[in-house]
Amino acid sequence: MKIEIEEAAKKLQSANNIVVTAHINPDGDAIGSSLALMHILHEMNKNVRVFIDDVIPPNFLILPQINEIEHPVELTEKEISADLLVVLDTQTDRIGRTLNLVKAPILNIDHHVTNEGNNVDWLYLNAEAAATCEIIFDLIKFLPINLTENIAHCLYAGLATDTGFFNYANTKPSTLRAAAVLIEAGVKPNVIAEEMERKSLADFKGLCEVLKTVEFFYDGKVAGLFINEAIAHLVDSTEGFIDLIRVIDGVEIAFMLTCKDKNLNRVSMRSRTVDVSKIARSLGGGGHIRAAGCSINTSFDEAKKIIIEAIGKSLK
Ligand SMILES: [Mn+2]
Known part of the structure; x- marks a missing residue:
């Protein structure tokens, strides 16, 4: 109630x-x-x-x-x-x-x-x-x-x-x-x-590895970071990482895909105008208009395909 x-x-x-x-x-x-x-x-x-x-x-x-x-x-x-x-x-x-x-x-x-x-x-x-x-x-x-x-x-x-x-x-x-x-x-x-x-030195070095994974989609409107299992071991906290790609010129939606466990991946999204809570909700998650997230229970590579496709639909 x-x-x-x-x-x-x-x-x-x-x-x-x-x-x-x-x-x-x-x-x-x-x-x-x-x-x-x-x-x-x-x-x-x-x-x-x-x-x-x-x-x-x-x-x-x-x-x-x-x-x-x-x-x-x-x-x-x-x-x-x-x-x-x-x-x-x-x-x-x-x-x-x-x-x-x-x-x-x-x-x-x-x-x-x-x-x-x-x-x-x-x-x-x-x-x-x-x-x-x-x-x-x-x-x-x-x-x-x-x-x-x-x-x-x-x-x-x-x-x-x-x-x-x-x-x-x-x-x-x-x-x-x-x-x-x-x-x-x-x-x-x-x-x-x-x-x-504040960041630990280990997290900072992990961040350097995470930033190397950046990829752009849909004519640069979407930027993603990909923390697979190997990279996930290098960072304790990914707090604030997504904000570093959110600010790139032309990027409407920034997202980060993180491997949490076997067949358990976490997606965080940030946007300038698109309602990313709708994308999150379509995948069983939730959040706010400009900041939302969800989990995808598949392999990391499959999760990557799923989230890129779901974001693409929202841009149409
Ligand atoms: Mn809150």
């Missing part, structure tokens, strides 16, 4: 044992919104646990109390009962083992236009919000707490990373107003930016 933000706030207020989660392959918005909500719920004297079923990239370790995020694999409990499971920044299909581990009604808070709220009790969706962190920022107005420096740090990290440091089309006046309030609460934008953009 779709609900309004006031009702989402009420659900949080009436629960006492809350589990918060976000998507696998977590980015700044997934981690920032989860941790910010943890700090908010602590302020409200709730019992809260945060589960993310994946490795937390080292760039986020500066966020306050990030060590409290639990990895479901390491839990000894077979089942966890809670009053509420809050799923942030995704539908329930990308939260991994947390879905079966936690038995509780689900409150889903998201800004992905493709989220249809399947299998959740309540969905608050605001596709106008630049980031789930912007929604959490708005939510505070309906909760009996004040913005703390810890909350502000987490929210700013998500706002900054989901907007490409306030560069992408999703950056709105409300996004910058929220950022301004977060800076007033103690955030140092340069400190967050330096930490988020």
Whole structure:
């Protein structure tokens, strides 16, 4: 059932044992919104646990109390009962083992236009919000707490990373107003930016190999990076790689195909104007108009053919 933000706030207020989660392959918005909500719920004297079923990239370790995020694999409990499971920044299909581990009604808070709220009790969706962190920022107005420096740090990290440091089309006046309030609460934008953009030397060398794979299609309107199994071993994080080809003159759609496992490939897409969420949805994925993704369960070479063809159709 779709609900309004006031009702989402009420659900949080009436629960006492809350589990918060976000998507696998977590980015700044997934981690920032989860941790910010943890700090908010602590302020409200709730019992809260945060589960993310994946490795937390080292760039986020500066966020306050990030060590409290639990990895479901390491839990000894077979089942966890809670009053509420809050799923942030995704539908329930990308939260991994947390879905079966936690038995509780689900409150889903998201800004992905493709989220249809399947299998959740309540969905608050605001596709106008630049980031789930912007929604959490708005939510505070309906909760009996004040913005703390810890909350502000987490929210700013998500706002900054989901907007490409306030560069992408999703950056709105409300996004910058929220950022301004977060800076007033103690955030140092340069400190967050330096930490988020930091790369290990190994990842930098991996990036050099990845950039050599660039190929152009459809008269240069489409650029792709191809991280096959051998190259995938060279990089821990591919964060930001796609942005490097997105800026090439004439490129309308940039994409990156990454081998995650045998017959499991991940596609990320960015565009200037084409609605890439439609391409992603046609292949079982989702996302935003200008940034979307999907998985393709075939060999890497077959996946390459499939994605190039699907993108070609959208250009017609
Ligand atoms: Mn997001």
